[in-house]
Each structure stands twice: as structure tokens, then as C-alpha cells.
Amino acid sequence: MTTPNTPLWEVFIRSRNGLAHKHCGSLHASDATMALQAARDIFTRRGEGLSIWVVPSSAITASDPAEKGMMFEPAESKIYRHPTFYDVPEEVGHM
């Protein structure tokens, strides 16, 4: 039973060998400290992470799904933006 006035938080976890925090879910908590504890208890039970961020869901500004034509379709026809038209030299290694 979660009361409507318990804020929602987005949880980001940096994995053991990951470079960036990745969004992994959301939860309800009364404040940032409790959100961090809850994130630890819910999302790192199997050793998933070494660092946690919690962010109030209300702080996120999202794109409007109704505008996805305008927002994303123009990029689909620009295949020349993908770096697939040249060979990566061996010496560069993993990119």
C-alpha cells in the first residue's frame, strides 16, 4: 500500500565493469536517503552494482511520444552518419 504522496525515484546503477550508470527501474521512497537504501535492497541483490544514483522522477523532462516523427524519423535516412564507410586500423584496437 503506497500512498500517493510517496515520491517516485528513478534508479541508475553502474555495474562492476561498466563505465556509465544505467537506468534500471524506479521505486517509491519518502526522500533521497530512503530511495538510495531501497535501490540497494531492490536492484543490487545479486551483486549488480558498485554505485547507485537516485533521481526524483519529477526531475526528468521527457520527449513527447506524439512527436516522434519530427524528433526521430529524420535521422533514419542519414546512413552516412554511421561510421561504416571506412576501415578501422588494427592499431586502434577496441573502440
Added chain:
Amino acid sequence: MATPSILVSETPLVLYTLRRADDALILAHRLSEWCGHAPAMEEDMALSNIALDLIGQARELYAYAAAVEGRGNDEDKFAYLRDVRQYQNLLLAEQPNGDFAHTIVRQLFYSAFGDPYWRAMMASNDATLAAIAAKSEKESAYHLRHASEWVIRLGDGTEESHARAQAAIDDLWSFTGEMFAVDDGERSLIDGGTVIDPVTLKDVWLATVSRVIDEATLRLPQSDWMQQGGRSGRHSEHLGHLLSELQYMQRTFPGVSW
């Protein structure tokens, strides 16, 4: 016919180890009763996680007690085939969950002891106990943080949560003295450097609990009259009911497994 209880050779070290295992198992069982019933899904997971940490501690302690005893008992027999009088856990651990405030205050009282206890036990000259302590210490440090943050929010929350938190402190206070009690068998282990003297943790425990209770705008009871009996197998009426649920399956179907 129900499976009869086992007999245990209670040398000081076996008894000491069993007592700490019993504390962990009984408190874990209490916490597990919240599974599916906690106030929010997030807390359901948190309490179950803590229960699992404690069951892990209990298993290692029971396994060690079995090895020291050397009579063919094992962790399952200790958990499932001892009667209520053979259990020697703290009375605090077996107290019913009550409302969420009672559960959290019980956890604060226990964890505020468990955290410095396991840290100190890492210096035990018994290699197995020191190793169990090293693992348990990290777990209990989090248990303490979890309970502390909740007590602060319940106490400094609404009028209702404040009243419930204060009632829980008042109800459970008299069960805290038992954590610092030592009998002759334990005294011999303390003198030998196998275990630590819990009295040395009393100031730290009181400082931790006082800090949390102060910040929560709650008050510490003044009474210093303390309950005892758990360490000699004299329990409140609650433990028998708990064990009948915990042990039902093994008592009814001896040796049954998954």
C-alpha cells in the same frame, strides 16, 4: 509420529555459538513473516534481505557448533529438532512483529549491538568465529543504517508514527539488557580470548541508540529493570508458536527435502 528432539552436548563454545545462531535465526524468522505483508514493496524486499543475511549468519554458526560438538548434528537438526527450552536466543529476537514501528525498533536495538559486536569479534582467536564475524560485520552495518533511518522518520514523522515508535521503544526496552549478560561458561571463553565481553559494547550501543532516538525526537525510557531468561531457555510465550511454524515440516515429515 513427530520427530523427537535431538540432544546437544553443551560445552561452553558449542553453547555460545548456538546462542548467537539462535538469535540470528529467530530474528530472521520474525522478519520473514513480513514477506508479502510489508507496508510497501520496497520495504518488503528490504526486510527479506535482512532476514536472509541473518539466516546466512545462523547457518554458519550452526555448522560451526556442529563441527565443534562432533556428535553428528548439523545446522538443520539444530534449527528444526530442538525444543523451545533448548533454544537460547535473546528474548528480544522472539518478540512479535507488532506494527511496523515495533519491528523496526526491535531491529535497531539488535543491530546497534550486532554491528560493534561482529566488528569486535573479528579479533577472536578462534579463526572460524573471526571469519564469520568479518562477513557478518558488513551485513550488520547496513542493518543498523536501515533501522536507524526508519526510526528517525517514524519518530520525526506524523503524530501517529511518533506515538507508535515511542510505544515500541517503551515496550521493547526491557529486552535490551540481556544482550550484555554473561554467564560462567561465556566468562571462560572471554578470558581465553575466544569471544569478546559484551559489557565493553554497552557504551557504544547506548550512544548509537541515543543518537538515533534523539534525532527521531523520541525519548529513551528511564527504567533499568531488564528481562532475562532467553539465555537459559526460559522464553516468552511467543517462541513456542514461532517454532511450531518453523519446525512443522521437519517434525511431521522427518528428513523431507526439496
